[in-house]
Amino acid sequence: MEVKLTSVDKLVSKLNELADGTALALRVGLSAYLDSLRGILEGYANKANVECIYVTATIPAASIIGALDVLEIKIDHVHFIDCVSHTMLGTVGTKKDDILLVESPTMLENIMLKVEFLSRKIGSKKKIVLFDSLNSLCIHNDLKIVSEFLHILVNNMRAKNITTILLTIEEHGTEEIKNMLNLVCDETLILGSE
Amino acid sequence: MMDQSVVTKKRTDRCVTGIEALDSILNGGIPRGNAVLITGSCGTGKTTLSIEFLIHGALMGENGVFFSVTESSDKLLSNMMPYDFFDESLLTTQKLSIIDMQDIYKKLDLEKIEFSFEDIDKLIKEISDIVRKKGAKRMVIDSITSICFHLKTEEKIRTFILKLGSSLRDTKCTSLLVSEILPSDARYSTYGVEEAIADGIILMGNLERRGDLLRTLQVVKMRGTSHSRAKYVLDITSLGILMVPLLKGGGS
Numbered sequence: 345m346e347v348k349l350t351s352v353d354k355l356v357s358k359l360n361e362l363a364d365g366t367a368l369a370l371r372v373g374l375s376a377y378l379d380s381l382r383g384i385l386e387g388y389a390n391k392a393n394v395e396c397i398y399v400t401a402t403i404p405a406a407s408i409i410g411a412l413d414v415l416e417i418k419i420d421h422v423h424f425i426d427c428v429s430h431t432m433l434g435t436v437g438t439k440k441d442d443i444l445l446v447e448s449p450t451m452l453e454n455i456m457l458k459v460e461f462l463s464r465k466i467g468s469k470k471k472i473v474l475f476d477s478l479n480s481l482c483i484h485n486d487l488k489i490v491s492e493f494l495h496i497l498v499n500n501m502r503a504k505n506i507t508t509i510l511l512t513i514e515e516h517g518t519e520e521i522k523n524m525l526n527l528v529c530d531e532t533l534i535l536g537s538e
Numbered sequence: 539m540m541d542q543s544v545v546t547k548k549r550t551d552r553c554v555t556g557i558e559a560l561d562s563i564l565n566g567g568i569p570r571g572n573a574v575l576i577t578g579s580c581g582t583g584k585t586t587l588s589i590e591f592l593i594h595g596a597l598m599g600e601n602g603v604f605f606s607v608t609e610s611s612d613k614l615l616s617n618m619m620p621y622d623f624f625d626e627s628l629l630t631t632q633k634l635s636i637i638d639m640q641d642i643y644k645k646l647d648l649e650k651i652e653f654s655f656e657d658i659d660k661l662i663k664e665i666s667d668i669v670r671k672k673g674a675k676r677m678v679i680d681s682i683t684s685i686c687f688h689l690k691t692e693e694k695i696r697t698f699i700l701k702l703g704s705s706l707r708d709t710k711c712t713s714l715l716v717s718e719i720l721p722s723d724a725r726y727s728t729y730g731v732e733e734a735i736a737d738g739i740i741l742m743g744n745l746e747r748r749g750d751l752l753r754t755l756q757v758v759k760m761r762g763t764s765h766s767r768a769k770y771v772l773d774i775t776s777l778g779i780l781m782v783p784l785l786k787g788g789g790s
Contacts, residue, residue, distance in 0.1 A: 451750050453771035456782040461775050489787035496783060 356387035376536025556594020559781035569762030578742030
């Protein structure tokens with residue numbers, strides 16, 4: 345089921361209504377990307393006291409932290425899994441305890457393992473997994489293995505009552521990616537798409 | 539027809555490894571008293587898995603003994619420290635013991651290239667005595683390959699493993715025997731004998747896929763239980779070994 349949202353506030357309302365363990369496809373327009381992050385991390389997770397496992401396959405976690413800092417979004421409850429930094433040899437910089445590194449976006453099992461690790465480390469607190477973004481993951485992996493990866497990840501999270509949000513950028517999306525998300529997700533929300 | 543209480547007892551007589559995914563693969567754990575070959579090439583996580591097996595056992599009240607042939611006890615101890623669940627008191631209270639095999643060789647005058655059949659008997663008696671004295675329900679030998687190196691012949695290797703299993707049978711001690719193989723090996727053990735006699739084989743490997751090296755685990759055989767034969771990818775973390783299924787899409 346696809347639902348078109350007209351504002352970030354509507355996104356936050358929808359997130360608050362979601363049952364635990366839901367798999368949500370979130371398709372955002374490029375112009376709405378930062379707003380959607382604000383909505384998820386500040387409008388929803390911060391206010392509802394939800395821990396967020398943020399998997400980034402697009403840009404390094406350090407860059408996201410910098411952007412969120414500029415937007416004055418608190419990230420005490422955000423735990424990063426960075427699939428990008430290791431591919432840029434020599435630029436990993438200072439190792440940070442709050443950022444787990446995966447050597448490559450092709451190591452999909454390792455992404456699942458880091459999510460599993462963080463979910464155990466966080467303990468019984470309510471948590472969500474935010475995947476940013478599927479488009480970037482599909483640059484490095486073929487659709488078949490990404491579909492398999494998502495199916496296993498989503499089902500694992502569902503069994504643990506952890507909501508999964510799979511972010512895609514509308515302008516970079518393809519019919520194949522949309523079909524794949526329709527297969528594994530319970531709901532699709534669209535924000536900022538013309 | 540078997541008495542229901544006997545059937546229930548048989549079904550529940552498991553040595554829970556404490557490694558959640560592995561216990562799930564084995565439908566509850568290793569059948570108690572089994573001697574299991576943990577085999578793989580270097581860097582695949584054999585020693586780490588064995589250590590975690592003993593630590594979890596000790597935390598559950600099952601004493602364990604680690605017979606180390608290749609690494610010193612100091613080095614092994616340093617490998618245990620990073621685990622969030624490790625407690626040093628397990629060592630001080632003897633719930634967990636690390637024995638340097640070189641000390642046993644010295645004691646039994648076995649510092650030689652090849653062991654005789656009499657030497658094998660002495661070694662087995664010493665290992666069994668230590669296991670009994672410590673009241674151990676779990677044992678690791680790391681590595682069985684290094685011991686077999688001193689045995690030289692198939693006959694001696696067979697004798698050693700069979701007699702070891704037989705001498706520990708009444709203690710119901712579950713053993714992990716670490717076996718080193720080359721990445722190119724088609725067998726599960728260096729000498730081919732160990733795998734035939736062992737009750738179980740857990741194969742650990744390094745799988746290369748598109749330039750990435752993944753640590754994998756697969757239960758090839760386990761007597762006394764049904765089990766998954768799928769391959770899993772593992773990560774060694776401060777919470778212990780975690781595993782997920784190996785993805786098959788996209789080819790090799």
